[in-house]
Amino acid sequence: xxxxxxxxxxxxxxxxxxxxxxxxxxxxxxxxxxxxxxxxxxxxxxxxxxxxxxxxxxxxxxxxxxxxxxxxxxxxxxxxxxxxxxxxxxxxxxxxxxxxxxxxxxxxxxxxxxxxxxxxxxxxxxxxxxxxxxxxxxxxxxxxxxxxxxxxxxxxxxxxxxxxxxxxxxxxxxxxxxxxx
Numbered sequence: 198x199x200x201x202x203x204x205x206x207x208x209x210x211x212x213x214x215x216x217x218x219x220x221x222x223x224x225x226x227x228x229x230x231x232x233x234x235x236x237x238x239x240x241x242x243x244x245x246x247x248x249x250x251x252x253x254x255x256x257x258x259x260x261x262x263x264x265x266x267x268x269x270x271x272x273x274x275x276x277x278x279x280x281x282x283x284x285x286x287x288x289x290x291x292x293x294x295x296x297x298x299x300x301x302x303x304x305x306x307x308x309x310x311x312x313x314x315x316x317x318x319x320x321x322x323x324x325x326x327x328x329x330x331x332x333x334x335x336x337x338x339x340x341x342x343x344x345x346x347x348x349x350x351x352x353x354x355x356x357x358x359x360x361x362x363x364x365x366x367x368x369x370x371x372x373x374x375x376x377x378x
Contacts, residue, residue, distance in 0.1 A: 205299075210244075223365045227358040251301065257284060
């Protein structure tokens with residue numbers, strides 16, 4: 198018995214700004230998980246048969262941290278250095294279905310440093326929305342070591358624990374609308 202894999206959607210699709218999110222999570226003080234997101238994401242998916250491409254840009258200034266001192270530290274050179282690197286960028290090199298999920302390889306640029314990254318997740322089947330349009334969703338997560346992107350700030354805690362872990366999980370949820378021809 199053979200299984201026919203569902204193809205990824207074809208055409209050009211743009212992220213719905215209201216229903217798409219990009220964020221990250223990282224262990225803080227060795228006891229809890231800190232989560233933050235970005236209020237803006239511009240992403241485009243294009244598919245043509247077996248070939249698909251995803252490009253996403255996130256303005257760093259749109260980070261969801263509002264406390265002024267903490268926000269200032271995150272946007273400064275210790276972390277994102279927004280004055281010199283105002284955006285995060287991802288461009289896929291490969292998107293393919295794997296069983297019930299998807300596998301996404303690409304290049305991630307943070308703080309002017311571009312590195313390969315691999316994400317895993319799901320792709321929904323396209324469906325009609327109430328306005329006569331068509332939508333589908335990609336939900337992808339990936340792991341990275343923040344030091345690979347010069348996000349090196351650290352403080353040692355009593356007992357030798359670290360203030361902020363080095364592994365970081367990225368989480369992206371894109372609700373995409375088909376572009377009209």
